[in-house]
Amino acid sequence: MIRSIDLICSHCKKTFKPLSKLYYLEDFSGANSLQDAKLLCQDCIDTWQKRWQIKEAIFTEKDYSQYVTITLKNGEVLRDLDCTALEDIVLVTGQDLPKEAQKKLFSLYNAWDLERKKNTLKTCQFQDEFMRTTFSCETYGGEKYENIAFRFNMQGRLETEKPLPEYIVEQIMISFKMYQVQKG
Structure with missing residues (x-):
């Protein structure tokens, strides 16, 4: 028997219809069914992506660990976040950044890294x-x-x-x- 279910955003709690993709929040809780999945609507995804518009990033290094202070375009400042630069992105511990923000951070990281190592x-x-x-x-x-x-x-x-x-x-x-x- 074919049935339908309403999709409810786990963030705003509104019913939604997915556009081209169905977004979900991976929280590593071991959810292995659609019923347990934390789905996100397009409006919440758009809000999340809009929040992570990076205005400035200041990188520092202490005791072989790298940190970043991020200033977002909305004025929010996130200080001394643990971060790791990979191939073309920067991962920030404890923060879920859109891929575009990770790539923007990487370009800012590259400029910082080149400046600090230019005389090395x-x-x-x-x-x-x-x-x-x-x-x-x-x-x-x-x-x-x-x-x-x-x-x-x-x-x-x-x-x-x-x-x-x-x-x-x-x-x-x-x-x-x-x-x-x-x-x-």
Whole structure:
């Protein structure tokens, strides 16, 4: 026997007819029947998507964890939310964001990540030659240094044949020590 059921939104409690998709809330409660599913109407989905219009996101890192403070276009501010950047989205712990908001957060995250790492070495290669050691390196910000000869002076400071920014010199010193340990 064919029967029909009324679909009731679990959020606004109104009866609705789905348009092209039937939305439900996954709350990991173990619901395994339509009767137990928490359905959502299109109006509630639209309200949810409208709420998550991101105006600004400020990322921070503390103790190897990343956090974001999100300012929404409606003026709401959500502070210090635990977040994880994946391939093309940012997941925010404890918040259910629309895919578009996750992607917007990822583009903002990428800009922040590039800015914080722009002076950090992305690659560094050493070349040992007779009586001469050189390095070639590149930062995440795109600075490139090719075949720069160097040596350590009596005080243990790195001296290069061409002047380099101090942040590069410090990283080369660390990288060279690791290179020597690997080399044996």
